[in-house]
Amino acid sequence: MKPLFSPPLYMQRHQFVVDFVKKHQPKKVVDLGCADCRLLRKLKYHRDTEVLVGVDINSAVIRQKMYALAPFPSEYLQPGDKPLTIELYQGSVIEKEPRTKGSDLVTCIELIEHLPFAEVERFSEVLFGYMAPAAVIVSTPNADFNPLLPGCSGFRHIDHKFEWTRAEFQNWALDVCRLYGYVVEFTGVGKAPCNENVGFCSQMGVFHKDISRSNSFLGTENKDDTTSYRLLYSVVYPSLCDNNIFQRMLVNEVLYGAEHIKKKWLETSKEKEEGPHECQVSKYPGDHQEQSLAGGEEPYLQGGAICVPLARVLPFPKVHALCGSLRRLQEALLGESRVKLTNDAEALMLPISEEDEEEIDVDEESEEYRGPACTETMQFMADCVQEDWDAEL
Numbered sequence: 001m002k003p004l005f006s007p008p009l010y011m012q013r014h015q016f017v018v019d020f021v022k023k024h025q026p027k028k029v030v031d032l033g034c035a036d037c038r039l040l041r042k043l044k045y046h047r048d049t050e051v052l053v054g055v056d057i058n059s060a061v062i063r064q065k066m067y068a069l070a071p072f073p074s075e076y077l078q079p080g081d082k083p084l085t086i087e088l089y090q091g092s093v094i095e096k097e098p099r100t101k102g103s104d105l106v107t108c109i110e111l112i113e114h115l116p117f118a119e120v121e122r123f124s125e126v127l128f129g130y131m132a133p134a135a136v137i138v139s140t141p142n143a144d145f146n147p148l149l150p151g152c153s154g155f156r157h158i159d160h161k162f163e164w165t166r167a168e169f170q171n172w173a174l175d176v177c178r179l180y181g182y183v184v185e186f187t188g189v190g191k192a193p194c195n196e197n198v199g200f201c202s203q204m205g206v207f208h209k210d211i212s213r214s215n216s217f218l219g220t221e222n223k224d225d226t227t228s229y230r231l232l233y234s235v236v237y238p239s240l241c242d243n244n245i246f247q248r249m250l251v252n253e254v255l256y257g258a259e260h261i262k263k264k265w266l267e268t269s270k271e272k273e274e275g276p277h278e279c280q281v282s283k284y285p286g287d288h289q290e291q292s293l294a295g296g297e298e299p300y301l302q303g304g305a306i307c308v309p310l311a312r313v314l315p316f317p318k319v320h321a322l323c324g325s326l327r328r329l330q331e332a333l334l335g336e337s338r339v340k341l342t343n344d345a346e347a348l349m350l351p352i353s354e355e356d357e358e359e360i361d362v363d364e365e366s367e368e369y370r371g372p373a374c375t376e377t378m379q380f381m382a383d384c385v386q387e388d389w390d391a392e393l
Helices: 009-024 037-042 061-067 073-077 117-131 143-148 166-180 209-217 244-272 317-322 326-335 354-359 372-392
Strands: 030-032 051-056 084-089 105-109 135-140 183-187 202-209 230-236 301-302 307-309 347-349
Touching: 009 037, 009 105, 009 135, 009 183, 009 202, 030 037, 030 326, 037 051, 051 061, 061 084, 061 230, 073 354, 135 143, 135 183, 166 183, 166 202, 183 372, 244 307, 244 317, 244 326, 244 347
Parallel strands: 030 051, 030 105, 051 084, 105 135
Antiparallel strands: 084 230, 135 202, 183 202, 301 307, 307 347
């Protein structure tokens, strides 16, 4: 049997919310009646949102899928710029919960029809009067469309307590706007055939706070707010706002860039020894940004280490995105145990490996090559390796 809607109607509803989030970039989104968290799993990829909250009365259905909201391993390797916190609660949408306040967007996708009709007024008060979000998206079945659905007699689902016609839904929405200071736009998903004037299969109201009346509708204040929801799951995604994560990312990118420059410098040094042609470090990401720099920006040997100027590392895209200036890069690396800088903090000191020695024509007995600075550098790197190994255990 050919599907009546393609994509399926639930996907169209979720995509409507995703498009709204892309356009308006709310910081905090609450999904009432989140069920298996399918919508939240889509929204977590839009990292302009910093807090996602899911609420459902059925804890079992949340528990089945809640771990699908956990960060992927790749998100620890490449953390986002902004933090993301996801919280899932068991609770009733007709109960006041202070942790749902201060939201930029609340979604109620195919929820309201599951409430006893006598509780709709209380639901409206909690949602629009107490939570008072900046925007609300409500979707519900359109009873006018039901005659077009094959095999549908009565309500579409056994748990539906009522289903509104377009006129009934719009009357409720306009009453809410009048009582709590909102404006509403009506739309929907699931278009009817061209010759049928019954509206959308799933009707939707998009509510926004009426700024011109907002001073009169500040939400229900209650100094004795007590929590009524039970927290089932909470996770904080890794982000560069965490200083430990920022430092780890920065050091990794700096070492990657410095090793790249060192490798090119060694290759050029070897070519210089083998033939009389011009010695020049090969191009690398950001080279064009360094054309105006004065001389002395090439790597050099000092105390048995290859010193790579930080000015050569800064133009690498990820390093530049993290720091933006040489001064900030130096400040971030000072005191960092995983790297060693020269005394003037102008260059990164990389130890010379056995493979590097083969590339460099240097007297192994020279004071510069095997001097105290070399011993200090090699001991420093050995300590770092030991620290990292201990950390892994």
